[in-house]
Amino acid sequence: xxxxxxxxxxxxxxxxxxxxxxxxxxxxxxxxxxxxxxxxxxxxxxxxxxxxxxxxxxxxxxxxxxxxxxxxxx
Amino acid sequence: xxxxxxxxxxxxxxxxxxxxxxxxxxxxxxxxxxxxxxxxxxxxxxxxxxxxxxxxxxxxxxxxxxxxxxxxxxxxxxxxxxxxxxxxxxxxxxxxxxxxxxxxxxxxxxxxxxxxxxxxxxxxxxxxxxxxxxxxxxxxxxxxxxxxxxxxxxxxxxxxxxxxx
Numbered sequence: 040x041x042x043x044x045x046x047x048x049x050x051x052x053x054x055x056x057x058x059x060x061x062x063x064x065x066x067x068x069x070x071x072x073x074x075x076x077x078x079x080x081x082x083x084x085x086x087x088x089x090x091x092x093x094x095x096x097x098x099x100x101x102x103x104x105x106x107x108x109x110x111x112x113x
Numbered sequence: 114x115x116x117x118x119x120x121x122x123x124x125x126x127x128x129x130x131x132x133x134x135x136x137x138x139x140x141x142x143x144x145x146x147x148x149x150x151x152x153x154x155x156x157x158x159x160x161x162x163x164x165x166x167x168x169x170x171x172x173x174x175x176x177x178x179x180x181x182x183x184x185x186x187x188x189x190x191x192x193x194x195x196x197x198x199x200x201x202x203x204x205x206x207x208x209x210x211x212x213x214x215x216x217x218x219x220x221x222x223x224x225x226x227x228x229x230x231x232x233x234x235x236x237x238x239x240x241x242x243x244x245x246x247x248x249x250x251x252x253x254x255x256x257x258x259x260x261x262x263x264x265x266x267x268x269x270x271x272x273x274x275x276x277x278x
Contacts, residue, residue, distance in 0.1 A: 047261035055211055057262045058192050059227040061269040062210040064243055067236045074228070077156060107258055 048110030053102075146181035150197065151223045152207070159207065159229065160197070168222055169196040170214050171272075181220045188214045192269040194232075194276045195224065206232050208273060237277050244270045 044054050056078075063074045082098040147164035168179045171193030190212050197205045212226030247270060250263035 044261045044265055047257045049258065049261055049265075053262075054265055055227050057265045058269045059210040061243065061247075061266040062192070062208065062228045062230070062273070065235050065240045065270065065273055066230060067234055067239075070230065070234045071239075074230075103258065107256060110257055 046110075048106045050106070053106070146220065147200070148179060148181045148183070149221045151221070152195070152197075152229070153223070153225055154229050155227065162221070165197050165199050167198040168224075169194075169198075170224065171195070171209075172214065179214075179216060179222055183216050183220070183222075185218045186216045188216075190214055190224070190226065191272070193272050195229070206276075208232060208235065208276060210269065232276065235273065235277060237274070240270050240274050240277065244274065 042054075049057075060078050063071060063078055066074055080099060083095045084098055084101070085095040086093040147166060148168065149162045150160045150165045150168055151162055152158075152160040166180070170177055170179065170188065171191045172188035173191055174188065177188070190209060192211045193209065195207045195209055197207070199205065207229045208231075209224070209226035210228040212224065214222065214224045216222050243266065247263045247266040251260055251267060253260070255263075
């Protein structure tokens with residue numbers, strides 16, 4: 040099956056995350072506040088080279104640019 | 114002596130005669146069977162091996178109803194409504210954000226999704242607002258990824274709007 044999001048370089052994991060985010064935002068006030076906390080992700084990483092720590096980066100941002108770069112190269 | 118042999122033959126014959134009705138399965142019996150449903154989210158278990166009559170799921174390959182003794186299969190789910198028909202005809206409805214349904218050979222159905230809520234938890238107003246926003250992004254001049262994500266959101270929201278009516 041061909042999915043439009045796949046052509047744009049998005050992974051199935053990303054597709055599920057976007058769909059879940061839309062569902063959470065559609066909830067009524069009460070359950071929404073409790074649910075939206077689950078969608079938050081703030082993971083950072085740094086690359087170590089020659090015993091020195093590189094610039095810490097946000098994983099979400101690095102993922103998004105990697106997806107864009109991959110779609111570009113196709 | 115001969116009477117003993119006769120008794121033995123009768124003794125042997127009986128179990129075979131008893132087995133025959135058990136092997137026959139009528140339609141009514143099959144319908145009475147229940148399917149064991151497990152509906153799990155990463156943070157919550159909604160059903161855990163609960164016997165239900167029928168489950169309607171929105172598979173990528175089309176809407177399908179799963180009864181007991183369904184052929185084993187794995188189905189990718191679209192964001193959509195899962196209907197659970199319990200014994201007595203009562204139905205429960207959940208909107209799932211997409212995931213997988215696995216039918217196992219022993220009348221077990223496992224559904225895994227990222228988010229799932231009963232319909233009364235949704236706000237039609239929030240859905241309308243998001244559709245307008247997503248349409249703006251999908252028709253705009255953002256990056257290919259932004260447009261693809263907006264289209265995913267539209268798919269979810271339009272499906273949600275259709276079931277909330």
